[in-house]
Amino acid sequence: MASMHSKELISNLSDSVKREFKEQKYILSYDEFLEVFSKEPRKLIRNSAEYMLDMFKYFGVSEVKYAHNITKRHFKLFERVRGKNKPAIIGQEEAHENIYRVLEQFVRQGKVDKLVLLHGPNGSSKSSTAEALAHALEEYSKTEHGVVYKFNWIFPSDKIGYEGLGDNFSKHIGFGDESPTKNGNKSFAHLEDDEIMCKIVSEMKENPLFIMPKKERIELYKKFTENNLYAEDIPVYLEEGALGAKSKKIFDSLLVAYKGDLEKVLRHVQVERFFYSSRYRVGIASVEPQMAIDAQDRQVTMERNMQNIPPALQNIRIFEPQGELIDANRGFIEFADLLKRPLEAFKYLLTTIEKMNINLPSGIADLDMIMMASTNEKHLDAFKNSPDWPSFKGRFELVRVPYLLSAKLEQKIYEEDIKIIEKTKKIGPHSLILLAKWAVLTRLRQPDPDYYDPGLRNLIARLDPYDKQALYDGNEPSNTYTEIEKGLLKKNVEDILKESQSSVAYEGRFGASPREMKMLLYFAAQNERHDSLSAIALFDEIEKLTRDRTIYDYLQFEPRGGYHDYREFIKYIKTQYAIHFHKEFLSALNLYDELQYVKALQRYMRNVTAYIKKEKILNDITGRNEEPNENTMEEMETLMGATGNKREIRERLVAKIASWRVERPLDELNFAKVFEIELSTIAKRIYESKEEEIKKIKTAMMMHGSEDYNNMPKEIFQLCENTFDNLEKVFNYTRKNAWESLVFMNSSKK
Template sequence: MEWIEKANEDIRPQNQVLSFENYMEYFSKNTLKECRPTFSYLLDMINHFGRNENDGFNLFLKEEPDCPAVYGQFKPQESLYENLINFFEEGINNKFILLVGPNGSSKSSLVKKLMKGAELYSETKEGSLYSFSWVFPNDNYLKGVMGLSTQSKSENIESYATLDDKSISAILPSELKDHPLLLIPLNYRQKLLDTKLIDHPKILESVQKSYLYRGDLSKRNRMIYDALLKNYKGDHKEVLKHIKVERFTISRRYSTGAVTIEPQIHVDAKMQQITMDKRLQSLPPSLQSLNLFSMQGEVVLANRGILEYSDLLKRPLDAFKYLLMTMETGTINLSGILTELDIFFIGTSNEIHLAGFKQHPDYNSFKGRFNFIRVPYLLNYKEEAKIYLNQIKGLRLKTFFEPYALRVLCLFAVMTRLRACQSKNYSDKNLSAIASNLNPIEKALLLTEQPKLPNLDIESQQILNNGLDQIQDEFRYENLYEGKFGLSPRDLKKIIYKLAAKHKNVTFMDVLENLEKMIQEKNEFDFLNMTPQGDYHNPIRFISLLREYALNRFDRELRDSLGLIDDRSYEEHIKKYITHINSMIKGEKVHNKITDKFEDYNEYFIKEFETSINLTEQPKKFRSYLISKLGAFALDNPGKNFTYGEVFPDVIHKLQESFRNEQKKYIQNVSKNLVFYESEMDKNSDQSLPSSLSEKDKEQISHIFSNLIQNFGHSHKGATTTLKFIIKERY
């Protein structure tokens, strides 16, 4: 079986076993990598996966079967990264990170991605982690008992790390996965780190504040070390022969360095005496007399990794009061024994429980030790749509989602999460007037793609685009922030399954019909009970706006599918206009390529063009804007071949609209023939029936369907249904 050999090759690096001496040689070559507390390790892990072209973290976009990608939560991800940087500067994980947001806002998913990233990183060469166990050889191997009664030393033996099972009497692991460097006595360890990191002052400063520089072994490891040292008359080399340094990997499934504590009540860490443990009977006499303890619990398992407190505030306060001291000192008190921890503490909570927590008398004590990161619902409908792509992909064999079906659903979700812009929140009066007049769909589109709004002139559009950050952050620090309320992704997933069960082809009309029924269920959704503010918090109005939006989009696709106008004619039309207004502004003549003469600019053509695009603002201002925009595009894209349609898409759109009346007559003719065309399609089984349509009419409609299917992704059934709907509504 070939897979066995390949599996053996894959696992060998992870099963690496070293003696302590070998580990120190490895440490000398990889000092920076081996001097990483958890916060540094997680920073390197995130950097290992890198950033994408949008400056987001690739880690959170990785699709894994057991850990789906997290879309759109860019600010919470940046906040997590900034907290890790702060921990690096402090030299300790001295804050508990609490992710706060409404139910279903991907708080736990963010933590899962951190854990999954740590798992994958720990399997790489750059992310290797090491701990150690104590190995005790049996009497047959040593030819004598190595207890207090013997003076013999195994001077010819370098290490017991690589002994096989038949030569070993007992192995005691390090339950907290203590770092091998902690085996070096404190003073010597500090001198070693000072020397090795002298060329990296920033890292040295951080390490000097960490447990690697100031800490010690866990209680059990310290007791074993001291007992053996006493037995060997102070010979550290003999003690360290018992050390087996092993590589370990982080695993959420097996609770190794990545552990989740569920909200039910239980003890997070405890100690249990193991003096009566059978393993002790195989230990040297020098250790059998010790009162050794075993540490258990999620906190112990998570050491040197990530510990998540899921729904932290659902637990009684006393169940996590120990965090007050732990976050302050980096230690936990177990039965009077202070145990040092190296854990990235993170938790999740919803807004309701946080509001209750703030009323508790102890809240202020926790407040100074907690860093709160808001994780709201998404306000970017395109990022929202990415959440459901895998779900829709899984349904594709039984249901096809037509173009705009998912978009309309996601836009509705975003609109339920928005608040109306308030004039008082803007110092710029012009921006204030524009922002306060945005309706919900305009704001939802603005937060995603910054579209050209038809009711704004060019100057107003520029003011709006420049003020986008202010609009995004308007309610960021308020209690009722945008994304705190509204339809959750969990609800949207249910809606998608309902639509898939009911329809073979889901159109935007089907989505709107489902939403019309859903908004009647006011007992199920809190956002439906919010007081309307104009079009905001008004789901009936949302549906009306979305219907118009989707119809406009399909109307544009339909017109593009008619084939009446070649896009190249628009290009030449705009090019001619730009040439003439440029000559007008500069007071120059225009070169006529046909006559090869220089002529005056055509003022009649300029005015006719501006009339055709229904220009409402001052022509001079509009002309100057186009010339400056063209110049800016050329500066930003030196040497690039471009089309005027690429630089001025809004002008192209207005030109297309100028042909609307001609196209409308054409569509009305199509609407008359559509019923006959469907009948023709159904007659395939009986070729003898006479045709009601001419070949020209059939070809005309077939051409439209072909374009809608090939160019815009509609199915034939979906295109037919939507075409009927738009004809009914508009033609």
């Protein structure tokens, strides 16, 4: 039974594969190919740039919101998971937009004539970007929209009606044979393997249209696009495309043998759909930084497996082109860390890029591919000082790939690693965002006030790294600024981001690498002193990382205006953690219900709005319109610690809501976020009134794990246990992490 079941399974699988093979048109005769071409001519004459540009469009776009009303186009192909430990690329929308624009430029001019050089600091996603493009090509080529064809030469055996491969040339597979045969003028494309004497593949993967003479293929295109918008221009690719040396020799020999009968020559053409593959180097190749030629060829005519070629071809030398450039033809090649190679090893690229061909012993091989390379900034700086740089810069399209300047985005980079880590260890609250904040802080540059309009210079001069980071994350600057000043800063975030981009030492070039931060995550997870990957465990690892300043450039910068001060940044994230935990600890004590005070604030703002507009307000209980309740307003203002002119206080709070609505017109009004500072003040005042009670519980909880903890009065013990439970269930701490955080918070106040 099991055996029958297996046979049935294999039979069904086989039928499915055969059906897909037929539906996908994997193998076509030349006639069948022209039939496909007639229906969608543009799709089948795309060069590599058009193909990749269509690929970008195929996977779609969305918008990503950055800081304060800055939105960027996001290409969805970069969010596609490329395999285990290769997550989506985060935050490089500008770099990807620049790649897209370069492709558009190639398409407009009808040819690819530059190498796209991705440059940036180590670990900034340069290689990941190239990998994502290669992966997208693989997926796109499997779709009907991304169909792409190459061709093979087929020579049949005498089983199909020919008289074999003897010495009499007129009898060789119909060459010059005008007599009718069993096969007639049918294509050999669909012959079975045992009916084929010899199959010669074209390593260049040329477009099958190039088999047709130039004049005829152009006329055919005009015919098929008579009512098509694309008919007004003949594509450069169609007009200038040519067969490789190997296929050209075979074509010419067959044409001579058949006395100019093109129809008979085309019988030998088997059109084959192919799929891009990085693994098998089909249309995609990657060149590592090593001294090696990227294309060569070898003679194959005399090889044993070529002995069955027809005599008409045995008197010509057939060469098989090889190498990464050949493998990548009609697709994409990446030169990883290009500038690590000796200059002599890639000088040939100058003429290769300019002419998009390469000289081989057998002739010139025309190339059609997107060339991309990566390099770090140090190697690029050195290369710019080379006497050869002027020759190369006209053939390079530079695309910068910097470190991220948003902690919120930086945190997302770690998410794939976190998925692995959390299988064996819990992730503590705030750990990832604080690590991301520290990393981003090391990357920020002190702004130059002279870059800005005179009215902004004093404001920019006061901008410290912490407020700058808040702006880049789309958050509010600190209360060292007035509401008007905050509005000005938020309005000018884009200019602040652009300030250093024309500088060699641009913002995002230096600082902690995401690779290093990921390494810290794994080290913290392996730390046996902690039962979770907690912020406290990460603080330990950051301090270890920074002990030897000679290892990383950014640790050697002299602090200036609060910037480049990695030690202060460590203190800052520790303080932030203590603040966060303190708030959560107090909440876990159930002494303060934020929701209750949010509702109170909403009532307060209803009264304030009516007060400002000099309107009456509906009393929910009496159902009457009444004057705004002064007692309600004053009580809340006392809790918020607001002093001064009442009208000014109230107008300032109304302006906060107006500002939120202007900046986030599509978002629902979030009272807790708008009045975060006011709510924090309210909570602080409430806790201050219960300071002694809180201190007693905190001291008791720090005794956890000792004999004294278990022997304390039942009422205190239960309150401690309830607080620990709330920290675990509501805020996701482990019991040990909660205890460590209490000790940490207590020591940080000393």
